[in-house]
Amino acid sequence: MGNELNVYQLNSESSTSLLTGQPKLNTNITKEKSKELDKIFLTLKNFDKINDKIIKDFKDKNYEEWSADSFRNLINIIKDIESKGNEEEKEILKSARINIGKIIIPANRFNNDCDSALIITMKEGYWDLFDGIESVPSQLSEKIGLKMNLEFFISFLV
Numbered sequence: 001m002g003n004e005l006n007v008y009q010l011n012s013e014s015s016t017s018l019l020t021g022q023p024k025l026n027t028n029i030t031k032e033k034s035k036e037l038d039k040i041f042l043t044l045k046n047f048d049k050i051n052d053k054i055i056k057d058f059k060d061k062n063y064e065e066w067s068a069d070s071f072r073n074l075i076n077i078i079k080d081i082e083s084k085g086n087e088e089e090k091e092i093l094k095s096a097r098i099n100i101g102k103i104i105i106p107a108n109r110f111n112n113d114c115d116s117a118l119i120i121t122m123k124e125g126y127w128d129l130f131d132g133i134e135s136v137p138s139q140l141s142e143k144i145g146l147k148m149n150l151e152f153f154i155s156f157l158v
Contacts, residue, residue, distance in 0.1 A: 006121050010132040014140055033103050034063030040096050044078070047093070053077055071104050 029037070041058065044050045057070040075097055082093035121128055133141055 004121075004124075004126040005129060006117070006126055007129045007131055008118070010130055010136045010140075012135050012137065014136045016140060016143060029063050029066055029104070031063065034066075036103060037063075037100065040099050043092055044096050047081055047089075050074070050077055050081060068104075071100065075100060 037058070041054045044054065053074050057074065058066060078093050078097045078100075082090050082097065085093060118128060
């Protein structure tokens with residue numbers, strides 16, 4: 001005994017995310033990604049307005065302090081200059097804009113290796129109490145039973 005007890009309030013709207021977890025958004029740019037961004041920034045050094053923005057918002061700050069607003073403003077400046085540039089400039093600016101987007105958009109910064117709270121507690125050996133399990137969709141209760149020692153699980157249902 002003496003283990004931590006976790007209570008899960010379940011109902012007919014409960015989903016399998018209890019079992020699978022959900023990806024978490026990494027809100028910080030990594031050092032590796034900051035180096036990729038620095039390379040992209042170098043391709044933009046000949047555009048004074050963009051270069052000034054990069055120096056002001058990125059070069060003078062640690063990459064961990066870079067903000068989403070700064071990237072949004074930078075991309076808007078790039079789009080504006082891109083719309084007015086010649087074909088060569090448009091190609092450089094479009095490539096930079098797309099590559100910056102690939103790094104900073106949230107979909108590319110999800111950490112999918114996150115266990116659910118239930119899996120974490122099971123690994124730690126905690127007690128898990130499922131309040132209202134009789135009202136969950138049958139596939140969820142079956143999956144919970146499969147994740148746990150089925151005989152132990154069933155003894156709680158009786």
